[in-house]
Amino acid sequence: MARFVFITGGVVSSLGKGLASAALGALLQARGFTVRLRKLDPYLNVDPGTMSPFEHGEVFVTDDGAETDLDLGHYERFTGVAARRTDSVSSGRIYSNVLEKERRGDYLGKTIQVIPHVTNEIKDFISIGEDEVDFMLCEIGGTVGDIEGLPFFEAIRQFSHDQPRGQCIFMHLTLLPYLAASGELKTKPTQHSVKELQSIGIAPDILVCRSEHPIPQKEREKIALFCNVRKDAVVPAYDLKSIYEAPLAYHREGLDQAVLDAFNISPAPKPNLDRWYDVADRIENPEGEVKIAIVGKYVQLEDAYKSIREALTHGGMANRVKVAVEWVDAELFEREDPSPHLEGFHAILVPGGFGERGTEGKISAARFARERKIPYLGICLGMQMAVIEAARNVAGVATAGSEEFDHEAGKKRFEPVVYHLKEWIQGNHRVERRSDDDKGGTMRLGAYDATLAGGSRVAGIYGGTAIEERHRHRYEVDIKYREKLEDAGLKFSGMSPDGRLPEIVEWADHPWFIGVQFHPELKSKPFAPHPLFADFVRAAVETSRLV
Ligand code: GLN
Numbered sequence: 001m002a003r004f005v006f007i008t009g010g011v012v013s014s015l016g017k018g019l020a021s022a023a024l025g026a027l028l029q030a031r032g033f034t035v036r037l038r039k040l041d042p043y044l045n046v047d048p049g050t051m052s053p054f055e056h057g058e059v060f061v062t063d064d065g066a067e068t069d070l071d072l073g074h075y076e077r078f079t080g081v082a083a084r085r086t087d088s089v090s091s092g093r094i095y096s097n098v099l100e101k102e103r104r105g106d107y108l109g110k111t112i113q114v115i116p117h118v119t120n121e122i123k124d125f126i127s128i129g130e131d132e133v134d135f136m137l138c139e140i141g142g143t144v145g146d147i148e149g150l151p152f153f154e155a156i157r158q159f160s161h162d163q164p165r166g167q168c169i170f171m172h173l174t175l176l177p178y179l180a181a182s183g184e185l186k187t188k189p190t191q192h193s194v195k196e197l198q199s200i201g202i203a204p205d206i207l208v209c210r211s212e213h214p215i216p217q218k219e220r221e222k223i224a225l226f227c228n229v230r231k232d233a234v235v236p237a238y239d240l241k242s243i244y245e246a247p248l249a250y251h252r253e254g255l256d257q258a259v260l261d262a263f264n265i266s267p268a269p270k271p272n273l274d275r276w277y278d279v280a281d282r283i284e285n286p287e288g289e290v291k292i293a294i295v296g297k298y299v300q301l302e303d304a305y306k307s308i309r310e311a312l313t314h315g316g317m318a319n320r321v322k323v324a325v326e327w328v329d330a331e332l333f334e335r336e337d338p339s340p341h342l343e344g345f346h347a348i349l350v351p352g353g354f355g356e357r358g359t360e361g362k363i364s365a366a367r368f369a370r371e372r373k374i375p376y377l378g379i380c381l382g383m384q385m386a387v388i389e390a391a392r393n394v395a396g397v398a399t400a401g402s403e404e405f406d407h408e409a410g411k412k413r414f415e416p417v418v419y420h421l422k423e424w425i426q427g428n429h430r431v432e433r434r435s436d437d438d439k440g441g442t443m444r445l446g447a448y449d450a451t452l453a454g455g456s457r458v459a460g461i462y463g464g465t466a467i468e469e470r471h472r473h474r475y476e477v478d479i480k481y482r483e484k485l486e487d488a489g490l491k492f493s494g495m496s497p498d499g500r501l502p503e504i505v506e507w508a509d510h511p512w513f514i515g516v517q518f519h520p521e522l523k524s525k526p527f528a529p530h531p532l533f534a535d536f537v538r539a540a541v542e543t544s545r546l547v
Pocket of ligand 1: 351352353354355379380381382404472473474475476
């Protein structure tokens with residue numbers, strides 16, 4: 001049976017709870033344990049699939065097709081353990097399960113209440129697959145005291161009592177603000193936050209204290225005394241230059257040791273941190289720099305493209321260069337020449353997105369990259385835009401466009417080179433979609449196989465012709481246009497196994513121009529950069545040498 005670590009936050013949000021959880025997962029792995037990380041989000045949306053990336057950041061997609069919180073991306077990037085649908089849940093999902101059971105009569109006429117029905121549903125979720133790993137790390141979203149969070153805190157309190165003694169611990173993240181006027185770190189907010197936790201029956205075993213300044217020993221002792229934790233269980237968390245330094249930094253501050261001590265695991269297995277030393281070395285000592293433009297719509301909030309940003313960093317690490325990313329708003333050159341906005345970059349990436357806004361700008365970015373022979377990576381919508389560009393400007397389909405942007409009935413503005421797919425094959429099953437399905441339900445979501453053309457650039461990059469990548473989209477490039485586009489030079493070098501759905505396109509006579517219908521960024525890790533990103537950055541390095 002797994003040991004459980006429950007991770008909560010207090011004082012303020014955005015303290016880096018997800019990162020601390022992910023780093024702890026990596027450290028436990030380094031000591032030879034198996035781990036799984038889970039996120040429990042108190043918001044009422046059933047999943048983040050329909051939440052605006054402006055507000056909530058990227059939607060992370062799992063192999064089994066769940067649309068989840070971006071923290072699951074951190075978990076995967078730090079541990080390499082592929083997240084599943086059962087690793088992310090929200091209040092919305094919990095309540096909707098409970099209400100469904102109530103309607104079905106599963107509760108045999110009982111009055112349905114937060115305790116025990118909602119809390120039981122949460123506890124059931126926490127324990128899914130508990131016998132598969134040594135440690136289950138469960139992060140609770142939000143901060144202690146949030147109204148929506150209460151059932152989750154109550155559920156983890158009960159859960160720890162249901163388990164044998166010593167099977168569960170609580171780790172709480174807080175902030176130590178610094179008062180410049182008096183030159184002091186203040187511990188009071190942390191004390192209040194722990195009091196709040198204790199008032200709902202949870203006594204933290206470990207306190208992780210975020211601070212911009214070194215925490216003197218005497219302050220650590222004070223926190224330990226007032227918050228009722230052991231001295232060496234007060235772990236400082238300082239700002240880092242790179243998130244990938246977190247495992248080593250937390251190790252230096254004794255986080256993994258404190259966790260093993262809290263579980264009475266002795267002697268503690270020695271950690272092997274070689275992977276993280278190598279990662280830190282590649283980040284700290286780059287041998288050059290490339291400039292890459294991400295041409296998108298959600299450029300104000302970097303979290304909207306979190307995994308892409310990280311995958312580019314990994315690509316840089318593979319080539320020992322720093323990747324300087326600039327976010328370029330596609331709307332800036334919807335109607336004008338993109339050159340002033342795109343000149344000077346060593347590569348251009350057009351990411352995924354939904355809706356028409358900015359798409360003409362993305363199409364011009366693809367054209368600019370094709371004509372100037374600048375490396376281009378188009379992801380999902382970025383691939384669709386590259387195909388539309390090729391159709392319009394090279395293959396002679398002047399009004400090529402996507403059905404996604406043609407919603408006005410009876411008024412077709414575009415020839416649908418990209419069309420709305422309503423049925424497809426997954427494994428050995430036919431999947432069908434109806435327009436009145438739930439929003440998320442109408443998408444091709446999760447891992448699908450693709451077959452690469454032998455001798456293509458992508459087959460060389462992947463080092464094989466069978467791949468599996470994650471999807472999240474409704475629209476597809478129509479193979480009706482394959483011949484026309486291939487004659488023009490845009491090769492369909494990756495297809496779904498049944499040959500119906502284009503997965504990858506590449507320009508034959510271009511140094512590096514690839515569009516992919518899937519999201520390779522979701523599977524990239526600092527210690528295993530995704531081959532497409534590693535090679536894209538390599539191509540950018542080559543461009544940088546030409547100038
Ligand atoms: N909007 C496009 C579609 O649904 C692309 C989606 C994406 O880029 N993730 O097909």
